[in-house]
Amino acid sequence: xxxxxxxxxxxxxxxxxxxxxxxxxxxxxxxxxxxxxxxxxxxxxxxxxxxxxxxxxxxxxxxxxxxxxxxxxxxxxxxxxxxxxxxxxxxxxxxxxxxxxxxxxxxxxxxxxxxxxxxxxxxxxxxxxxxxxxxxxxxxxxxxxxxxxxxxxxxxxxxxxxxxxxxxxxxxxxxxxxxxxxxxxxxxxxxxxxxxxxxxxxxxxxxxxxxxxxxxxxxxxxxxxxxxxxxxxxxxxxxxxxxxxxxxxxxxxxxxxxxxxxxxxxxxxxxxxxxxxxxxxxxxxxxxxxxxxxxxxxxxxxxxxxxxxxxxxxxxxxxxxxxxxxxxxxxxxxxxxxxxxxxxxxxxxxxxxxxxxxxxxxxxxxxxxxxxxxxxxxxxxxxxxxxxxxxxxxxxxxxxxxxxxxxxxxxxxxxxxxxxxxxxxxxxxxxxxxxxxxxxxxxxxxxxxxxxxxxxxxxxxxxxxxxxxxxxxxxxxxxxxxxxxxxxxxxxxxxxxxxxxxxxxxxxxxxxxxxxxxxxxxxxxxxxxxxxxxxxxxxxxxxxxxxxxx
Ligand SMILES: O=C1O[C@H]([C@@H](O)CO)C(O)=C1O
Numbered sequence: 001x002x003x004x005x006x007x008x009x010x011x012x013x014x015x016x017x018x019x020x021x022x023x024x025x026x027x028x029x030x031x032x033x034x035x036x037x038x039x040x041x042x043x044x045x046x047x048x049x050x051x052x053x054x055x056x057x058x059x060x061x062x063x064x065x066x067x068x069x070x071x072x073x074x075x076x077x078x079x080x081x082x083x084x085x086x087x088x089x090x091x092x093x094x095x096x097x098x099x100x101x102x103x104x105x106x107x108x109x110x111x112x113x114x115x116x117x118x119x120x121x122x123x124x125x126x127x128x129x130x131x132x133x134x135x136x137x138x139x140x141x142x143x144x145x146x147x148x149x150x151x152x153x154x155x156x157x158x159x160x161x162x163x164x165x166x167x168x169x170x171x172x173x174x175x176x177x178x179x180x181x182x183x184x185x186x187x188x189x190x191x192x193x194x195x196x197x198x199x200x201x202x203x204x205x206x207x208x209x210x211x212x213x214x215x216x217x218x219x220x221x222x223x224x225x226x227x228x229x230x231x232x233x234x235x236x237x238x239x240x241x242x243x244x245x246x247x248x249x250x251x252x253x254x255x256x257x258x259x260x261x262x263x264x265x266x267x268x269x270x271x272x273x274x275x276x277x278x279x280x281x282x283x284x285x286x287x288x289x290x291x292x293x294x295x296x297x298x299x300x301x302x303x304x305x306x307x308x309x310x311x312x313x314x315x316x317x318x319x320x321x322x323x324x325x326x327x328x329x330x331x332x333x334x335x336x337x338x339x340x341x342x343x344x345x346x347x348x349x350x351x352x353x354x355x356x357x358x359x360x361x362x363x364x365x366x367x368x369x370x371x372x373x374x375x376x377x378x379x380x381x382x383x384x385x386x387x388x389x390x391x392x393x394x395x396x397x398x399x400x401x402x403x404x405x406x407x408x409x410x411x412x413x414x415x416x417x418x419x420x421x422x423x424x425x426x427x428x429x430x431x432x433x434x435x436x437x438x439x440x441x442x443x444x445x446x447x448x449x450x451x452x453x454x455x456x457x458x459x460x461x462x463x464x465x466x467x468x469x470x471x472x473x474x475x476x477x478x479x480x481x482x483x484x485x486x487x488x489x490x491x492x493x494x495x496x497x498x499x500x501x502x503x504x505x506x507x508x509x510x511x512x513x514x515x516x517x518x519x520x521x522x523x524x525x526x527x528x529x530x531x532x533x534x535x536x537x538x539x540x541x542x543x544x545x546x547x548x549x550x
Contacts, residue, residue, distance in 0.1 A: 034117055060073060100218070112510045131239050224511065281314025337479070448506060454483070454493040482508060
């Protein structure tokens with residue numbers, strides 16, 4: 001293995017991701033941030049300088065478990081204090097598993113301002129992937145709003161509530177086209193884009209050779225949108241999900257929820273005189289955003305040669321049967337670690353949209369998460385009183401709660417409470433979706449767990465019952481770090497609490513997390529080694545460590 005060193009500076013940049021100029025958060029003057037490429041077993045060292053003049057920053061390495069380095073998870077209020085303007089924090093962690101990952105800001109809504117990039121971990125030297133490919137293409141998917149994140153955050157925390165709405169543009173590797181289409185020559189009623197190839201919103205092109213196999217690495221760091229990706233004329237074989245191998249299966253299109261990553265294999269076996277569209281559209285919410293397009297460029301055609309066929313059409317946004325059929329096909333490749341056959345603890349987490357003093361919130365078992373100023377990792381390890389609410393958050397919700405209807409009493413509560421997990425215990429979580437505040441609305445939520453992978457034991461419709469345990473898949477459940485709950489449905493996961501630290505488990509939709517849609521798990525914190533001082537010098541830990549010891 002080797003250590004891979006990076007010097008990054010986070011700062012504001014003027015950028016035109018979709019041809020319209022805005023201020024974004026970039027790294028080393030670029031958006032998206034630089035791609036990290038490493039091999040399994042490597043140590044990544046990122047010396048991160050915060051050059052945002054007036055706000056803190058942290059970066060989360062999404063999908064990296066941080067075994068033994070919980071202070072490097074890059075989560076404000078959990079693993080560290082936000083890095084102050086002009087200060088440097090060193091992230092040092094091991095990437096132990098090959099896979100497709102990404103990184104992103106995890107303070108306020110900074111991810112939605114463009115603070116993200118790709119993190120690709122290849123197999124260690126001498127190791128082989130369980131599939132063959134000749135080359136690879138990387139697609140980091142995101143959505144983009146013209147309104148800045150500060151206006152978005154103030155709107156979400158205002159009475160009356162101002163919802164952020166649908167994104168203006170979908171981006172592929174940080175590029176998209178607002179209010180125009182690259183496919184205007186083949187799709188009527190769309191206006192053509194006027195773009196020069198050097199512009200920041202120039203079409204993304206992926207050069208391939210005919211008659212080869214390519215691995216597409218796909219990850220979504222969207223703020224809100226659930227996505228669907230298709231390539232004209234090309235089937236895709238799914239082989240990896242969230243850094244774990246899956247039983248290969250062929251599809252025409254893949255759903256990608258925020259926080260998820262996939263690898264798919266394609267054969268470049270189509271007519272080589274043509275280029276082909278890669279199209280990314282919105283699912284699960286009524287789309288007001290045009291699909292993003294990129295070009296699969298068969299060599300030696302010119303890269304910008306536009307395909308003459310229409311782009312693949314995204315399945316209808318509310319065709320949940322289609323989405324479920326995709327999601328249910330994701331099963332572990334043989335040889336993947338299997339879950340323990342039973343668990344020590346089962347918690348049911350009800351997801352609801354609620355009201356608190358007139359504010360709109362999301363709650364878990366009627367508790368909306370508020371993050372404390374002192375990071376949990378340091379305050380738990382050093383047993384500091386009054387750092388967060390010590391009342392235990394609820395393990396379940398009332399038996400008579402009707403998940404098919406809006407809450408009878410929409411008033412919720414707020415807390416920074418922690419689910420303390422016994423170290424090395426096996427935990428089952430039932431994520432239970434429900435009706436939102438308005439009648440006949442239940443939305444998709446992709447849940448992401450920090451510090452662990454979990455097994456997805458099953459999905460179901462309506463309210464989870466004890467009987468559903470019998471349907472759990474203990475044979476080949478996929479290991480993942482992000483999983484979706486479908487409208488009015490439930491999803492069951494199992495994980496082993498074997499990574500000492502304090503970890504977030506939350507909806508990966510940026511505004512939903514901001515509105516309180518998450519919980520905190522902590523386990524074995526007494527076993528955590530020396531936490532870097534800079535991770536703790538704020539709030540109560542700040543006071544403790546800034547003052548000289550007696
Ligand atoms: O949190 C949300 O708020 C809006 C809507 O429920 C109220 O405007 C929406 O679609 C969300 O996902």
